[in-house]
Amino acid sequence: MTMMNLQSNLTGQGLADFAEGRIGTPYFYGAKISHGILTEEFVQELHEKLPDLVTDDYVERARQQGQVGKVNTDCSGLIGAYLGVELSSAQMYAVADQRIVYETYAWLPVGTVLWKPGDVGVFLGKCDGAYRCVEAKGINYGTICSNVTDNDWQYGLLFPWVSYDMENCRSDTMTEKFSITRKGENPYLRPYVWIMQPEEAAQHPAVKKITHGEGVRWLQWELCEAGYPVSVDGVFGSKTKTALQKFQISCELRPDGIAKFEELGKISLSPGSFHV
Numbered sequence: 001m002t003m004m005n006l007q008s009n010l011t012g013q014g015l016a017d018f019a020e021g022r023i024g025t026p027y028f029y030g031a032k033i034s035h036g037i038l039t040e041e042f043v044q045e046l047h048e049k050l051p052d053l054v055t056d057d058y059v060e061r062a063r064q065q066g067q068v069g070k071v072n073t074d075c076s077g078l079i080g081a082y083l084g085v086e087l088s089s090a091q092m093y094a095v096a097d098q099r100i101v102y103e104t105y106a107w108l109p110v111g112t113v114l115w116k117p118g119d120v121g122v123f124l125g126k127c128d129g130a131y132r133c134v135e136a137k138g139i140n141y142g143t144i145c146s147n148v149t150d151n152d153w154q155y156g157l158l159f160p161w162v163s164y165d166m167e168n169c170r171s172d173t174m175t176e177k178f179s180i181t182r183k184g185e186n187p188y189l190r191p192y193v194w195i196m197q198p199e200e201a202a203q204h205p206a207v208k209k210i211t212h213g214e215g216v217r218w219l220q221w222e223l224c225e226a227g228y229p230v231s232v233d234g235v236f237g238s239k240t241k242t243a244l245q246k247f248q249i250s251c252e253l254r255p256d257g258i259a260k261f262e263e264l265g266k267i268s269l270s271p272g273s274f275h276v
Helices: 012-020 040-049 056-064 075-083 089-095 171-177 214-225 238-250 261-267
Strands: 098-101 113-116 119-127 130-138 142-147 155-158 179-181
Touching: 012 075, 012 119, 012 130, 040 056, 075 089, 075 119, 075 130, 089 113, 089 119, 089 155, 089 214, 089 238, 214 238, 214 261
Parallel strands: none
Antiparallel strands: 098 155, 098 179, 113 119, 113 155, 119 130, 130 142
């Protein structure tokens, strides 16, 4: 497994402070703070790769708002810039040491990454009587501070390489109030081929490929652990393809619904994929 290097001395409070300091940063899908300024070349690249998301109108709005030539971010880029490694929202779900289904925000530590499919934000705690977060919300909003209850977040994510102030989050209290999960070991054998639907396989005669069986189960299990639940039945059907396309979009990959061997490493990240 390829190990990814993180920044050292990462803390939840540090992430919250970093995110709060980036309020007002323009939003462009796929842009990362660590990339520097948004360029026309990058805009065109994303437009060609994801034309249904980064549409002509989307690109024109970014130009009209003067975003080209400035530092932009998307939701995951805001967090990745502090961590020192770029992860999509789906990958953050996969690598979290604790994925917390919560009933109240009062028990979450500052710097918890709030998650729902395709979106992440940073929990700031209670500010002026309300629980607040920072999120890179979209091209019409940019990076804003909002009430946590304004969004339908599903999980709070804690990472094993980030230190959190758990004074109000004792382990017994967390266990009592929340359902907490983490990614385990994939029980299926990782394939060394492309995975695709049967009707697409004939279009790639020179590529080693599978359309059903153990390798497809491996992929389906990984998609579930990235937040895109599908049946782990070993059949590459339309639901598996749709889940894969959503994952590909999250990682700014071309959403062709084909699991290419060279992309499988992006799907199979886990908490143990990193060192500081």
